[in-house]
Amino acid sequence: MRHDMAFANADFIPGGKDYPARWASRAAAFRAALGPRARLGLRYGEAERNWFDLFTPEEQPRGVVVFVHGGYWLRFGPRDFSHLAAGALARGWACAMPAYSLAPAARIGAITAEIARALAAIGAACAGPLALAGHSAGGHLVARMGAADLDLPAELVPRIARIVPVSPLSDLRPLIETSMNADLRLDAAEAAAESPALLPPRPGIRVHVWVGGAERPAFLDQARRLGNAWACPVTVEKGRHHFDVIEGLEAAAAPLTAALIG
Structure with missing residues (x-):
């Protein structure tokens, strides 16, 4: 398909195919080290993947970071990325990581609705401000939470302190002409309705887009x-x-963590 190469990542990163196994290993070790401060599988809905993991600091949390994983809405889960909660925890924030239904079982509009429900459940479970970060397809999903058309509980919206989409997919129209669309099933109407770059933001929302300088040109374009x-x-x-652009979330002093929670 015309845009397949534009959105390929692993083929253009040295050792790219080794990253998922490394992520999963680091994530498992992080959860094991955290012990009872890792609360796993908290439900937010009825679908199989409607759950989130919640990691808490030793002290009363200052707020909660919500991290949404990527994988083109097709693969991975929050437990591949648990270790990315380390920076937030070191700064005294809790970190929630929601799962969501994957394509082709769910279309992107339905996945957006699931993340909105997850955010409401996380907000009900955790006091204080919320800071949203997501990577790639997860960057798309957290950006959707900042779009004015999405219905969120009125009491939740003022608590969203910052949204940081990392290497986000913000205009979904080019994905129609990729082979992955056999599973995503995007059409022109849904691609437009689910593209944050084509939608107005919520008034007053604070957003900071982050992207790697060595990324594929398509991702630099999507971020801009x-x-x-x-x-x-x-x-x-x-x-x-x-x-590797998401690795800054592991470190309390990293610029990416600072952009998210100050």
Whole structure:
């Protein structure tokens, strides 16, 4: 398909195919080390993958970071990325990581609705501000939470302190012409309705887009499209590619963590 190469990542990253196994190993070790401060499988809905994991710091949390995983809405789960909660916990924030139904079992609009329900459940379970981060397809999903058309509980919206889409997919129309669309089943109407770059942001929402400087040109373009559409800052992190750009979330002092929670 015309845009397959544009959105391929592993083929253009040295050792790219090894990253998923490394993520899963680091995530499992992180959960094991956290012990009872890792609360796993909390439900937010009836579908099989309607659950979230919640990691808490030793002290009373200052707020909660919500991290939404990527994988083109087709693969992975939050337990491949548990270790990315480390930076937030070190800063005294809790971190929630929701699962969601994957395509082709669910279309992207339905996945967006699931994340909205997850966010409401996380907000009910955790006090204080919420800071949303997501990577790739997860970047799309957290950006959707910042779009004005999405219905969220009125009491939840003022608690959203910051949204940081990392390497987000913000304009879904090119994905129609990729082979993965056999499973995504995007058509022109859904692609437009689910593209944050084509939607107005919520008034007053604070968004900071993050992308790696060594990413595929399509992802640099997707990040800049969202930044331009929403008039928000875009940080291009030098030397980072699509798979290592999220590593800053592991460190309390990393610029990515600072962009998310200050």
